[in-house]
Amino acid sequence: METIFVIIMIILFFLLMAFVFSTALLTPLIGKKNFLFVIGLGFVVGLIGGAFFIAPVYDDLPDMARGIYMSTTDQQETITLNISTDSDVNKAIADVKNIPGVQSVESGEITVKTTGISSAWKSNLESRIPSANTNITSATVVSSDTLMVQIKPGSDPTEVIKKLKSWLLLISGINIKYSIVQVKVVVDASQVDSVVKQLPQGEVVVTEINGPVEKEIQTLKSTIPAKNNVILFCGFLGVLVGLAGMFIDTIISGFKGLKNRLRKKKVN
CATH class of the missing domain: 3.30.70 (Alpha-Beta Plaits)
Structure with a gap:
């Protein structure tokens, strides 16, 4: 798979995550239904992005790694x-x-x-x-x-x-x-x-x-998770992005509070 195509696929996946995040930002915290909506939306969009954008790149990961190994070894x-x-x-x-x-x-x-x-x-x-x-x-x-x-x-x-x-x-x-x-x-x-x-x-x-390169590739294949697990992970990542969008104000306030407490400790 061409490097430019890989970059495009990853960018498209991040755009989907940005969509989930922005949708969560527009969802007011007024009840349980909105919370479940954001979780469901994040999970479904994450699965779609994982299946259509990340999985094709993941399938070609061994070949991309082989290309890197080959270009950097003299064996x-x-x-x-x-x-x-x-x-x-x-x-x-x-x-x-x-x-x-x-x-x-x-x-x-x-x-x-x-x-x-x-x-x-x-x-x-x-x-x-x-x-x-x-x-x-x-x-x-x-x-x-x-x-x-x-x-x-x-x-x-x-x-x-x-x-x-x-x-x-x-x-x-x-x-x-x-x-x-x-x-x-x-x-x-x-x-x-x-x-x-x-x-x-x-x-x-x-x-x-x-040869040594093929051994490295076989080791890589045996250690990386299954493609279905990666797609499922993308679904959960979508959920986390959605929750981050919903609670962004709380998260920012928490960071600001932590930063202020650290400053006070340094002054004391």
Whole structure:
């Protein structure tokens, strides 16, 4: 949300509070009905202002905080991408490396979807797959149709999958349906938003962003109250503003009396 829009929303909320205050000023203290009217008006107007003006700003609070954290830190964040091996993985990685703010790009785990893997083949495949390609460090059979393959840093994922596909079909008759490479991109925290916007569209999918800034945001999300509670608080704030308007003369007289007593004590 734009800063100017946030300011406008907050100003509009304060204008509603000013309306409640001025209405209370015009309400003479002659009976219980006026008192209840001011309380009801303040609560309803406060709820409306909270729902329409404060809640939208509140929803964007984590994003605003993220922007502040990013602009004031020199630490790094890690963006996790998924790239299909059906696309040109090497080109996509090269494109990502050329984005300003990117420190390093490293391909790692590959999720491989296959035809059925029998229980008899499970342990056999896990121990033998590394021999299919020297760039494969290990493999795990996650389910009857899914393999998780770990490869050496700097390896060509597309080439690894090609060789693994031929090897699997030859050895076990199991075919690879598709595979996805997980790529870790280390970037300057202040450049995360810019890097995400410049990622090759349609070629990569952002699955996760991790780092000190994201930890701060998660901590913030866990500590701030629920949005409904904030709206309810705005309702009670409207009540307090209304009461302040009704009893403004009494409040001012009280402050003046306190000020005079303090002066007298200083003189004595």
